[in-house]
Amino acid sequence: xxxxxxxxxxxxxxxxxxxxxxxxxxxxxxxxxxxxxxxxxxxxxxxxxxxxxxxxxxxxxxxxxxxxxxxxxxxxxxxxxxxxxxxxxxxxxxxxxxxxxxxxxxxxxxxxxxxxxxxxxxxxxxxxxxxxxxxxxxxxxxxxxxxxxxxxxxxxxxxxxxxxxxxxxxxxxxxxxxxxxxxxxxxxxxxxxxxxxxxxxxxxxxxxxxxxxxxxxxxxxxxxxxxxxxxxxxxxxxxxxxxxxxxxxxxxxxxxxxxxxxxxxxxxxxxxxxx
Ligand code: PYL
Numbered sequence: 001x002x003x004x005x006x007x008x009x010x011x012x013x014x015x016x017x018x019x020x021x022x023x024x025x026x027x028x029x030x031x032x033x034x035x036x037x038x039x040x041x042x043x044x045x046x047x048x049x050x051x052x053x054x055x056x057x058x059x060x061x062x063x064x065x066x067x068x069x070x071x072x073x074x075x076x077x078x079x080x081x082x083x084x085x086x087x088x089x090x091x092x093x094x095x096x097x098x099x100x101x102x103x104x105x106x107x108x109x110x111x112x113x114x115x116x117x118x119x120x121x122x123x124x125x126x127x128x129x130x131x132x133x134x135x136x137x138x139x140x141x142x143x144x145x146x147x148x149x150x151x152x153x154x155x156x157x158x159x160x161x162x163x164x165x166x167x168x169x170x171x172x173x174x175x176x177x178x179x180x181x182x183x184x185x186x187x188x189x190x191x192x193x194x195x196x197x198x199x200x201x202x203x204x205x206x207x208x209x210x211x212x213x214x215x216x217x218x219x220x221x222x223x224x225x226x227x228x229x230x231x232x233x234x235x236x237x238x239x240x241x242x243x244x245x246x247x248x249x250x251x252x253x254x255x256x257x258x259x260x261x262x263x264x265x266x267x268x269x270x271x272x273x274x275x
Contacts, residue, residue, distance in 0.1 A: 002238075003061065003064070004067065004239065009064075009259055012070050012074070012260060016031075016073065019031070019258065026254070029136075031261060031262065032265065034262060035262070038128070038132040039266060039269040041274070051099075052075045053084075053096030054068040054085070054106070055084075055088070055093055055106040056068045056088040057108045058089055061109050078265060083101075102116060103115070103117075111124065116271040116272065122271065124156070126155070128160065128267045128270055131164040134165045134168060135164065136235060136262060137233065137235040140235075146169060146171060147171065148212060149165050149173070149212045150175065150200065150207070150212065150214065151165070151174045151216060152174075152203075152213065152215045152217050157216040157238070158176070158217075159188065162188075162197060163188075163189060166189050172189070172198070173210070182197075203222070211231050212232075214235045215237070216237055218239060219238070220240040220242065220244075222244070223244065223247055224247050225247040225250055227247065228247050233254045234257075237257070237258075243255065
């Protein structure tokens with residue numbers, strides 16, 4: 001997982017309205033509707049009475065300037081009363097509870113989680129981001145049932161995507177620089193969904209024959225103009241973007257990519273959806 005930098009996220013708060021309009025143009029759905037679809041619920045069945053506290057954690061490589069404020073701006077945009085605690089770490093958790101927050105969100109270097117301390121629901125950013133982008137891709141393509149989708153990267157996001165895409169009825173193939181990771185992903189998908197995942201070993205060939213691509217890698221600029229056709233669709237939660245600068249204009253209208261928005265929206269709907 002790529003560690004975000006302040007410059008990756010500092011634009012988000014001010015451009016949420018525009019980003020939401022972009023999503024509607026590409027998928028026909030708002031950020032909230034995409035998150036509701038990914039959380040297998042509907043917008044009106046999400047309880048917005050829960051108060052959300054985002055807690056800065058100083059452990060490991062420490063605070064990312066703007067990270068917790070950006071997370072709170074996304075949950076606020078979705079209608080949740082949200083705040084960033086003044087205190088960090090344990091003090092922040094105590095402050096969140098003392099201020100009556102039912103939803104606690106926090107990230108260290110390895111995990112970013114949302115916790116509903118009333119219902120006990122927990123959502124993990126990696127898995128939620130994978131599922132959120134699968135939902136958005138399904139909407140953008142008009143439905144993935146019986147269509148081939150190439151997943152690049154068999155990490156937590158790629159795995160979350162594969163399980164969600166399997167449930168959407170897509171035909172899945174996966175490529176990872178570590179073939180062992182692809183095998184493990186395929187094994188888990190078969191166990192949980194009975195769906196067979198095809199393992200790709202040649203990246204360039206896989207990119208040339210697949211029209212629907214899911215980039216869950218931290219690798220920059222490996223998807224080139226030669227890989228793009230007028231009916232290419234790309235979901236790219238991976239940071240940095242895998243589509244290179246020359247190819248970007250060719251696919252911009254059929255590309256989904258953001259550093260936090262779809263993942264955070266799916267997390268908060270996961271833990272706030274009514275039973
Ligand atoms: C959760 C993001 C999504 C992509 N990369 C992940 C990342 O950058 N994780 C690190 C988050 C550290 C946050 C820091 C803070 O400001 O509280 N502990």
